[in-house]
Structure formats: C-alpha cells, structure tokens
C-alpha cells in the first residue's frame with residue numbers, strides 16, 4: 001500500500017480501494033462483476049457499504065472467520081446498501097409526517113365544524129405511517 005489513498009469516487013477506484021484493504025489486485029474480472037451488479041449504486045453508498053462490510057463480524061460459512069475479513073462480493077455490498085436504505089427509510093418515517101397539504105406537522109383541522117371552536121385532530125395518515133414504522 002502506498003499511504004496516499006484518495007477517497008474513491010468511481011467504481012474502479014472503489015474496487016481498487018477495497019482490493020488494497022484486503023491485499024488483493026483488482027483485475028478485469030472483478031471490475032466486470034462489480035460493474036454488472038453495482039453500476040447504479042451511488043459511490044457514496046458503496047463506500048458506506050464497504051465500511052459496513054469490513055465491520056461485519058458474522059462468522060463466514062467458509063472458514064468461520066468474520067465475513068468482514070474477506071473481500072466483499074458485489075452481493076455482499078448490495079446487501080449492505082439495501083439494509084442501510086431500509087433503516088434510513090424507517091428512521092425518516094418515524095420522525096416524519098405524511099406530507100399531505102392539509103397536514104400540519106401531524107395535525108389536521110377536524111372534518112366537521114360543530115359551530116364552536118375550530119378543532120384540530122391527529123392526522124390519521126401520519127398515525128398510519130408511525131404505526132407501520134414499528
């Protein structure tokens with residue numbers, strides 16, 4: 001390793017970065033596999049997925065060493081990207097509101113004006129989001 005590794009910004013760069021971390025040489029075969037599976041994934045997410053993979057201490061089926069001690073396959077990285085996206089969606093839903101025009105931060109004006117004070121009530125769409133976010 002040559003000490004001055006810049007932040008990878010392209011797929012070949014991140015492959016080279018990952019290979020360097022595992023003492024491997026990137027080659028056309030690897031690049032082809034990574035391109036085929038990961039071409040549509042933003043590099044930022046791939047960098048995070050690589051870091052997540054390296055932290056993965058799940059024993060690997062091959063020799064029970066932690067999974068993170070192997071150069072990740074494209075499928076390994078895709079799994080990390082998916083997991084991260086799912087958890088971010090859940091976080092967003094938990095904090096967020098339904099986004100409907102009539103919804104004011106989780107409250108809506110009561111449907112029926114009873115002639116007295118205008119009333120607000122919990123937005124049913126937000127409640128649904130929060131319940132589904134579990």
Ligand SMILES: [Zn+2]
Pocket residue numbers: 097098099100103104106107123124125126127
């Ligand atoms: Zn709402």
